[in-house]
Amino acid sequence: MDIDGCTVRVVDAPRVAVVRERMPDAADLTDTAEVFGLLADPGRLRLLVALLEGELCVCDLAAVTGQSESAASHALRLLRAHRIVAVRRTGRMAYYRLEDAHVRMLLDLAVAHTEHTQAIHPERDGNH
Amino acid sequence: MDIDGCTVRVVDAPRVAVVRERMPDAADLTDTAEVFGLLADPGRLRLLVALLEGELCVCDLAAVTGQSESAASHALRLLRAHRIVAVRRTGRMAYYRLEDAHVRMLLDLAVAHTEHTQAIHPERDGNH
DNA sequence: TGTATATATGAATAGCTCTTCAGACGAGCG
DNA sequence: CGCTCGTCTGAAGAGCTATTCATATATACA
Numbered sequence: 001m002d003i004d005g006c007t008v009r010v011v012d013a014p015r016v017a018v019v020r021e022r023m024p025d026a027a028d029l030t031d032t033a034e035v036f037g038l039l040a041d042p043g044r045l046r047l048l049v050a051l052l053e054g055e056l057c058v059c060d061l062a063a064v065t066g067q068s069e070s071a072a073s074h075a076l077r078l079l080r081a082h083r084i085v086a087v088r089r090t091g092r093m094a095y096y097r098l099e100d101a102h103v104r105m106l107l108d109l110a111v112a113h114t115e116h117t118q119a120i121h122p123e124r125d126g127n128h
Numbered sequence: 129m130d131i132d133g134c135t136v137r138v139v140d141a142p143r144v145a146v147v148r149e150r151m152p153d154a155a156d157l158t159d160t161a162e163v164f165g166l167l168a169d170p171g172r173l174r175l176l177v178a179l180l181e182g183e184l185c186v187c188d189l190a191a192v193t194g195q196s197e198s199a200a201s202h203a204l205r206l207l208r209a210h211r212i213v214a215v216r217r218t219g220r221m222a223y224y225r226l227e228d229a230h231v232r233m234l235l236d237l238a239v240a241h242t243e244h245t246q247a248i249h250p251e252r253d254g255n256h
Numbered sequence: 257t258g259t260a261t262a263t264a265t266g267a268a269t270a271g272c273t274c275t276t277c278a279g280a281c282g283a284g285c286g
Numbered sequence: 287c288g289c290t291c292g293t294c295t296g297a298a299g300a301g302c303t304a305t306t307c308a309t310a311t312a313t314a315c316a
Contacts, residue, residue: 009261010191011221012184019178019192026194028242029177030170036238037168041274042154042161049157050147056140058293063138064147066154071275073294092283092292093139102241109237110164113230114156137292169304186263199305201264220262220313 038082039106043067044075048084048098048107055088055097166210167234171195172203176212176226176235183216183225 010016023029039045046065050056056064062072076096079085086099098104138144151157167173174193178184184192190200204224207213214227226232 010188011262012188015184016188016191019181019184019188022181023174023177023192024239024242025246026170026174028246029173032238032242033168033170033173036164036173040161040165040168042158043274045157045161045164046151046154049151053147053150056143056147060138060140060144060147063144064151068276069293070277070295074274077294089293094293105237105241106234109233110160111152113233114152114160118153118156139292171304196306197263198265198307201262202304205264217263222263 035082035084035103035106038079038084039103039110041075043071044079047072047075047079047096048103049111051085051096051098052104052107052111055095057093057095061096163210163212163231163234166207166212167231167238169203171199172207175200175203175207175224176231177239179213179224179226180232180235180239183223185221185223189224 024032039048043065046067047061050061050064058072058076059069061076062069065072067075076085076087080087080096082100084098084100084103085096088095088097098107152160167176171193174195175189178189178192186200186204187197189204190197193200195203204213204215208215208224210228212226212228212231213224216223216225226235
């Protein structure tokens with residue numbers, strides 16, 4: 001089989017052709033991987049989960065997520081660059097909100113899963 | 129406000145307390161971030177998307193996803209260590225399949241989103 | 257039994273990412 | 287007008303991750 005001008009050995013050539021045909025475009029998957037990468041840092045993930053229920057300012061976000069304000073600001077800058085988060089400025093305050101509907105869906109799914117598995121395997125009780 | 133034995137300035141203290149209370153456990157979010165991290169590499173993501181429709185052997189996976197067999201094997205090893213993927217061995221072949229239902233949901237959602245946005249913004253036509 | 261094949265592994269390198277620190281900026285306040 | 291406060295930024299260092307190359311293992315086949 002010849003792919004990208006480079007000969008590759010395959011076992012089930014027709015199957016490979018079919019799967020290859022049905023795969024989303026490589027560039028799209030790279031973009032998707034990039035989004036997952038933005039959710040792959042605990043600090044950023046906590047920021048985004050905190051924003052699920054509404055906007056918060058930087059210092060409150062830092063407090064909620066347990067990180068320095070500098071770290072939070074760096075993370076928010078990155079998320080803002082990718083249009084995942086948007087900012088509303090008033091005076092010297094900056095209020096961030098979750099702006100990307102697709103990311104919100106991914107977060108909802110992920111949080112629901114953690115709560116579900118916690119209900120199945122409760123290594124610690126829910127109230128603290 | 130006092131968090132983790134360390135004083136932090138907050139603007140809306142009661143709101144911070146509420147959001148903090150409703151946040152999933154930090155350890156759970158770290159695990160979730162780790163899962164997102166596994167989906168954050170284009171090579172690994174292509175492997176997993178290829179496996180959505182059924183099992184494939186390593187060399188076919190390498191061919192479908194356009195990477196070296198060594199790279200694919202390393203990636204599969206990592207996914208296997210996290211129980212996202214499982215292997216069936218027969219002879220000298222190794223057939224991998226997607227094993228994690230939660231990851232499958234995330235992948236379905238992500239792929240549906242790429243196909244949806246491609247339908248809205250078709251910069252290239254669907255058939256190639 | 258010896259050789260080819262499919263996969264797995266280890267080590268090394270290069271590139272990236274996160275955190276921190278120091279300081280800049282701009283808005284409000286005295 | 288100068289000071290403080292909230293946020294932003296840049297640079298630097300440490301740690302992590304991906305890729306490659308070389309080699310190992312183990313199965314099938316001659």
